Amino acid sequence: MDKKIEELLEKGKELKTQGSEILKKEKKTVSRAFHAWKDMDHHKGDVHTGELTTAFREWRGVKDTAYDFAKWLQVWGDMSLMIMKNPVGSVKGLWKYRWFSSYLQTPMFIDAQLTGLRGPQLRIAREHMRMIVRFCTRLLENTFKADENLNGPNALSDKIVLFDEMMPIHIMAGFPNLIGMPSQMAPVYITSLLDQQMQVHYLDETENYGLPADVCPLPSAEAGCGIAGDYPIFGKCYITSSMPCDGSVMTNIFQDRYFKLPTYPLTLPVRYLDEQAVDYAVEEIKGMIRFIEENTGETFDWDAYFEAMERYNKETEYEQEKWDVNQTAYPQITGSILAIYRELSYMADAGRDPRFLKTDERVNKIMMKAYREKNPCAKEMRHRAVVWSCPAHYYANFGNWAEQCWGIDVLIDMESMMSMKFINTEDKEESLKDIAWTYERMAMRKHTNGGYANVLDELWKVCEEFHADMVIMYSHISCKTMAGLQGLFDDQARERGIRFIWVEHDLMDPRTVSRRHMRESVNRYMRTVMHEEPVDPSLEDFDDEKEW
Amino acid sequence: MKDLKHLFYFENLLQEANNELVQQAKKEGKLAIGYTCFHMPEVLLNVDNCFSLRMRAPRTGSLEIATYYMSNYTCEYCRALLERAVEGGYNFLDGIAAVDACAQMNRSMENILVQKLIPGDKFFMSHVDVPYKVTEHGVEHQAEQIRTKVFKKLEENYGVDTSDDAIRKAVEEHNKICRIITEIGEYRKEENPRITGYEFHILNLVTYVCPKYLILDRLQETLEEIRNREPDEKKNYRARVVIAGSEIDDPDFTKLVEEAGALVVADRFCFGSFPGRQEIHIGEEEDALKAVCRRYMEDSQCARYMSHEKIQARRDFVRKLYEDYHADGIIYEQLKFCDYWGYERALVSHIMQEEYELPVLSVDRPYRVGSSGQMRTRIQAFVERMEIKKIQNQRGGALHG
Numbered sequence: 001m002d003k004k005i006e007e008l009l010e011k012g013k014e015l016k017t018q019g020s021e022i023l024k025k026e027k028k029t030v031s032r033a034f035h036a037w038k039d040m041d042h043h044k045g046d047v048h049t050g051e052l053t054t055a056f057r058e059w060r061g062v063k064d065t066a067y068d069f070a071k072w073l074q075v076w077g078d079m080s081l082m083i084m085k086n087p088v089g090s091v092k093g094l095w096k097y098r099w100f101s102s103y104l105q106t107p108m109f110i111d112a113q114l115t116g117l118r119g120p121q122l123r124i125a126r127e128h129m130r131m132i133v134r135f136c137t138r139l140l141e142n143t144f145k146a147d148e149n150l151n152g153p154n155a156l157s158d159k160i161v162l163f164d165e166m167m168p169i170h171i172m173a174g175f176p177n178l179i180g181m182p183s184q185m186a187p188v189y190i191t192s193l194l195d196q197q198m199q200v201h202y203l204d205e206t207e208n209y210g211l212p213a214d215v216c217p218l219p220s221a222e223a224g225c226g227i228a229g230d231y232p233i234f235g236k237c238y239i240t241s242s243m244p245c246d247g248s249v250m251t252n253i254f255q256d257r258y259f260k261l262p263t264y265p266l267t268l269p270v271r272y273l274d275e276q277a278v279d280y281a282v283e284e285i286k287g288m289i290r291f292i293e294e295n296t297g298e299t300f301d302w303d304a305y306f307e308a309m310e311r312y313n314k315e316t317e318y319e320q321e322k323w324d325v326n327q328t329a330y331p332q333i334t335g336s337i338l339a340i341y342r343e344l345s346y347m348a349d350a351g352r353d354p355r356f357l358k359t360d361e362r363v364n365k366i367m368m369k370a371y372r373e374k375n376p377c378a379k380e381m382r383h384r385a386v387v388w389s390c391p392a393h394y395y396a397n398f399g400n401w402a403e404q405c406w407g408i409d410v411l412i413d414m415e416s417m418m419s420m421k422f423i424n425t426e427d428k429e430e431s432l433k434d435i436a437w438t439y440e441r442m443a444m445r446k447h448t449n450g451g452y453a454n455v456l457d458e459l460w461k462v463c464e465e466f467h468a469d470m471v472i473m474y475s476h477i478s479c480k481t482m483a484g485l486q487g488l489f490d491d492q493a494r495e496r497g498i499r500f501i502w503v504e505h506d507l508m509d510p511r512t513v514s515r516r517h518m519r520e521s522v523n524r525y526m527r528t529v530m531h532e533e534p535v536d537p538s539l540e541d542f543d544d545e546k547e548w
Numbered sequence: 549m550k551d552l553k554h555l556f557y558f559e560n561l562l563q564e565a566n567n568e569l570v571q572q573a574k575k576e577g578k579l580a581i582g583y584t585c586f587h588m589p590e591v592l593l594n595v596d597n598c599f600s601l602r603m604r605a606p607r608t609g610s611l612e613i614a615t616y617y618m619s620n621y622t623c624e625y626c627r628a629l630l631e632r633a634v635e636g637g638y639n640f641l642d643g644i645a646a647v648d649a650c651a652q653m654n655r656s657m658e659n660i661l662v663q664k665l666i667p668g669d670k671f672f673m674s675h676v677d678v679p680y681k682v683t684e685h686g687v688e689h690q691a692e693q694i695r696t697k698v699f700k701k702l703e704e705n706y707g708v709d710t711s712d713d714a715i716r717k718a719v720e721e722h723n724k725i726c727r728i729i730t731e732i733g734e735y736r737k738e739e740n741p742r743i744t745g746y747e748f749h750i751l752n753l754v755t756y757v758c759p760k761y762l763i764l765d766r767l768q769e770t771l772e773e774i775r776n777r778e779p780d781e782k783k784n785y786r787a788r789v790v791i792a793g794s795e796i797d798d799p800d801f802t803k804l805v806e807e808a809g810a811l812v813v814a815d816r817f818c819f820g821s822f823p824g825r826q827e828i829h830i831g832e833e834e835d836a837l838k839a840v841c842r843r844y845m846e847d848s849q850c851a852r853y854m855s856h857e858k859i860q861a862r863r864d865f866v867r868k869l870y871e872d873y874h875a876d877g878i879i880y881e882q883l884k885f886c887d888y889w890g891y892e893r894a895l896v897s898h899i900m901q902e903e904y905e906l907p908v909l910s911v912d913r914p915y916r917v918g919s920s921g922q923m924r925t926r927i928q929a930f931v932e933r934m935e936i937k938k939i940q941n942q943r944g945g946a947l948h949g
Binding site for chain 1: 616662677683685686859884887890891898910
């Protein structure tokens with residue numbers, strides 16, 4: 001009996017020792033995880049592979065993490081609010097349109113843009129992103145309320161003037177009773193940023209239909225969405241445009257068949273620097289206004305238009321200040337945020353929504369304070385870079401990666417550099433000239449149209465202005481406008497001694513050139529030509545081909 | 549059929565951009581003005597002592613240098629022109645009246661310009677803006693572009709007369725060629741045509757690349773010959789086709805199609821006769837420059853025109869050719885990497901087949917296609933398809949078994 005008791009006591013001791021060892025191990029694991037979280041700086045690669053984003057958030061110090069977490073919740077809040085406003089429509093939309101589910105990835109998309117950001121940079125990025133989310137939720141809200149596929153003919157649909165997404169929308173400020181909606185923005189453009197796999201389906205649709213695979217994936221996906229029948233149907237009339245490139249011109253023949261609406265093609269001069277081209281451009285704009293009036297019964301309201309253009313002008317001023325600050329030794333807004341926000345505020349809103357201006361005011365305040373305090377925008381700033389040509393939609397945070405991994409700070413990119421002209425808000429005729437000027441210099445078009453000097457000579461000018469020592473040159477392989485100058489870029493960069501990193505991509509098709517392949521272009525250059533070591537080695541190579 | 553007397557001579561003229569007639573005209577003090585696209589009204593480049601020359605790069609081989617400058621994802625025609633310019637093949641030109649109608653051709657021309665590949669103090673290159681739709685203000689815009697970018701250069705650099713009278717005279721000369729080509733082309737409507745698609749392609753192409761006044765006599769003689777030509781008793785084709793699409797300056801493509809059994813009865817492609825070889829009429833009171841611009845814009849079948857009316861008109865035009873020339877099918881072709889025709893071909897080949905119920909072959913092709921076995925096989929299969937359809941129609945329904 002005693003022996004049995006002794007055995008039991010012995011076993012008890014053993015179990016106790018084992019238990020305490022397990023407990024110790026557990027403590028170590030928890031502690032390791034906590035430290036890993038705190039030292040996220042050294043494991044940021046995991047964020048991009050999806051390993052950590054779903055488990056816990058990036059550690060940015062107590063204050064920044066708390067701020068970021070609150071803002072992250074706010075994004076979910078904005079999205080939930082949109083669903084709650086129209087729950088039936090949203091659920092129907094989820095079943096009807098394959099692209100809608102991509103919006104669930106919005107918080108993760110934002111996280112990817114914000115990796116490694118601290119202090120003012122984090123706040124600036126969050127401010128921009130909040131506005132982008134609010135813009136998108138309103139766009140989706142209107143989409144599902146007006147969609148005739150979901151609701152049948154309805155009054156809201158009749159108030160909508162559909163626009164090609166590549167068409168700046170300023171003129172709709174003169175029709176305050178109508179809603180201008182970019183037709184492909186919700187299904188194609190934004191989802192291509194959120195989810196790298198999203199547009200693959202539409203690209204396959206067009207290619208199976210017979211369209212060559214060598215055309216630019218953006219207009220190709222736009223056509224594919226039409227072939228698949230995945231566009232919501234609404235609108236009284238449609239404004240298409242010849243902007244910015246040949247592919248955009250041609251995708252219109254697919255939209256023309258799909259939407260079956262009275263259509264006005266706004267076709268501005270390609271050689272926009274010619275003085276005599278102004279009259280033609282203004283006639284085109286006037287024709288568009290007449291067309292909208294005739295098809296909707298509304299009259300162009302000059303007062304409303306001027307009021308919005310005043311807001312737009314202020315937004316332009318703020319944009320200019322961002323560039324000015326980035327030209328100094330203390331740039332404050334680097335990476336891709338500058339372009340993504342600018343594209344929406346300039347192209348898709350254009351002074352109509354006062355919330356954009358309020359966002360600009362808040363951002364400006366944070367930016368100027370940080371600039372005065374000589375705040376470094378990144379942990380390590382090794383190179384001042386300009387990004388040229390159009391970026392990969394499926395890798396919108398490439399600039400952020402370059403900064404975090406190699407200390408390459410992207411100070412400006414071609415996509416942001418649209419028209420900066422102030423619109424006349426007193427003289428009607430002059431104002432229309434300014435609008436024509438502004439439209440002619442929309443995203444991409446400003447550089448890729450009107451002659452080689454606008455993109456080639458302009459790059460060297462921008463490099464000087466921003467004191468850049470490096471150019472990340474996107475080689476969007478389907479963009480023939482840029483490809484046609486590739487040799488001249490190379491020749492002239494060599495003559496000027498500018499470090500030129502070619503990064504191939506296929507805009508919306510990650511199967512052609514993966515994100516990893518894009519990173520390799522930079523990694524190779526930085527190691528073999530620059531002989532540098534990465535700022536964060538965990539970011540140099542990781543597999544994110546199957547991620548959003 | 550008996551061979552055409554001057555066909556071999558005409559074929560030889562197509563072997564070089566700077567052919568013997570171009571050289572002769574240059575010796576006579578004429579000015580050679582190159583152009584690449586229908587959007588630049590050819591007839592306006594034949595004013596006074598100028599002659600137009602639609603740029604080709606015959607016998608193109610390697611495109612290595614052009615590929616370095618323009619990547620391997622761009623149109624081979626554009627790259628071939630650049631490569632030929634690098635080789636010095638266009639040094640005889642006095643000017644290039646280029647248009648900014650398609651980005652790739654524009655870049656090709658800009659590469660020639662930036663690299664100063666064509667010598668000459670007076671050499672000029674224009675980049676004319678071209679509207680995407682036909683409107684009155686569009687016509688005025690294009691006329692103004694030509695006035696300031698082409699005519700002004702011709703006047704200032706070479707003292708060329710670009711007056712209204714000079715334009716009208718050039719139109720008269722142009723119409724002489726058009727009348728001949730149109731009459732020859734009409735014979736393609738015959739059930740057993742006295743001219744092949746290949747022969748027509750050669751004759752028509754020559755009119756684009758040679759000084760017109762130097763080929764007029766031989767063309768006239770050829771027309772007389774064709775008027776009296778006896779076709780073979782037995783038809784030399786299995787099916788008749790319309791070719792529609794982008795740039796073809798390679799008659800070997802037509803030859804390949806015909807060798808596969810399909811007679812080419814209508815040519816609706818850039819460098820073809822539809823449009824381009826129809827007479828131009830200008831009213832007494834009209835501004836000649838504007839009238840010519842309007843006519844070219846209205847006639848153009850370029851896929852770049854994006855108004856709904858023009859989009860529909862393109863489809864109707866091809867269908868009309870199919871009917872008028874008693875074709876059995878349509879070949880929609882696209883020069884590889886051409887964005888405009890890539891989209892147009894993809895969509896319209898579906899429409900023609902599914903809505904108009906016409907047999908269509910949809911292909912893309914390289915700049916030089918002559919020896920492509922793949923293309924030959926596809927056309928042979930298409931010919932068989934058209935034959936089967938004909939048999940089906942004769943039997944009044946589908947074939948079973």
